[in-house]
Amino acid sequence: MKYKRILLKLSGEALMGDLHYGIDPKRLAEYAQEIKKVHEQGVEIAIVIGGGNIFRGVAGASSGMDRVQGDYMGMLATVINGMALQGSLEDNGMKTRLMTALKMESIAEPYIKRRADRHLEKGRIVIFGAGTGNPYFTTDTAAVLRGIEVSADVILKGTRVDGVYDSDPEKNAAAVKFDYISFEDVLSKGLNVMDTTAFTLSQENKLPIVVFDMNKEGNLLKICKGENIGTVVNI
Ligand SMILES: Nc1ncnc2c1ncn2[C@@H]1O[C@H](COP(=O)(O)OP(=O)(O)OP(=O)(O)O)[C@@H](O)[C@H]1O
Ligand SMILES: O=c1ccn([C@@H]2O[C@H](COP(=O)(O)O)[C@@H](O)[C@H]2O)c(=O)[nH]1
Numbered sequence: 591m592k593y594k595r596i597l598l599k600l601s602g603e604a605l606m607g608d609l610h611y612g613i614d615p616k617r618l619a620e621y622a623q624e625i626k627k628v629h630e631q632g633v634e635i636a637i638v639i640g641g642g643n644i645f646r647g648v649a650g651a652s653s654g655m656d657r658v659q660g661d662y663m664g665m666l667a668t669v670i671n672g673m674a675l676q677g678s679l680e681d682n683g684m685k686t687r688l689m690t691a692l693k694m695e696s697i698a699e700p701y702i703k704r705r706a707d708r709h710l711e712k713g714r715i716v717i718f719g720a721g722t723g724n725p726y727f728t729t730d731t732a733a734v735l736r737g738i739e740v741s742a743d744v745i746l747k748g749t750r751v752d753g754v755y756d757s758d759p760e761k762n763a764a765a766v767k768f769d770y771i772s773f774e775d776v777l778s779k780g781l782n783v784m785d786t787t788a789f790t791l792s793q794e795n796k797l798p799i800v801v802f803d804m805n806k807e808g809n810l811l812k813i814c815k816g817e818n819i820g821t822v823v824n825i
Contacts, residue, residue: 592813594743596742601749602640602644613670622682624811625684634710644670662725672718676688687706689718703740731791751803752767754776776823802819
């Protein structure tokens with residue numbers, strides 16, 4: 591395997607599957623199967639999941655809600671998704687721990703870096719919930735932050751687009767995909783597949799990111815084996 595320890599970022603919105611809101615159990619089961627294939631190869635897996643299928647602070651703020659209040663609601667949404675994913679992974683025979691940046695000890699462990707490391711060493715899949723625990727951030731930034739903290743070899747951003755394009759492929763059908771792009775270029779061209787805080791943090795800490803289509807069967811395993819899938823963002 592090319593990677594020993596990965597930080598997998600999953601999109602909250604992708605969890606909706608064919609639904610208009612919330613969590614599609616079919617999509618959840620598919621993700622668990624994809625993750626299992628990698629886990630069976632002995633790869634240590636940490637996961638950060640978004641909350642866009644339930645709530646985003648910016649959306650709340652645009653309709654008059656206090657931004658900070660909305661952001662905390664968004665962080666709670668990521669915990670709901672984390673719990674759903676945890677259940678699905680365990681149904682498929684994997685051992686997991688959910689660790690949250692905001693304390694909610696009846697349902698999850700508080701995030702402690704050394705404990706997260708220990709869980710990963712023991713082969714448990716660790717899901718990091720509640721983002722960074724701070725408003726004005728995103729789960730993309732939380733993914734990079736946790737990835738750096740637990741010394742992941744790579745951030746694998748599994749999303750519904752199959753890589754980084756020269757403009758948003760969901761808005762421009764003529765957009766062209768990169769196989770590789772530098773952090774400098776992704777930032778200077780303003781390519782919004784992840785937010786700039788996430789890219790900058792990754793760049794400063796020399797942690798590569800692979801953006802790939804998580805909805806295509808086998809992609810996650812192929813990347814872990816070293817195949818060129820999606821777009822690599824690196825120095
Ligand atoms: N240059 C670009 N290349 C690829 N995707 C881009 C680009 N610019 C914008 N995007 C958009 O980035 C998004 C990446 O998806 P992502 O997984 O981050 O979704 P999200 O809505 O942020 O999910 P979450 O629920 O985790 O917040 C896609 O919707 C894609 O259309
Ligand atoms: O560190 C964080 C992470 C997230 N939030 C809030 O949660 C929502 C959902 O996360 P997405 O990354 O958009 O999926 C986000 O919009 C923020 O409102 C946060 O405040 N801090």
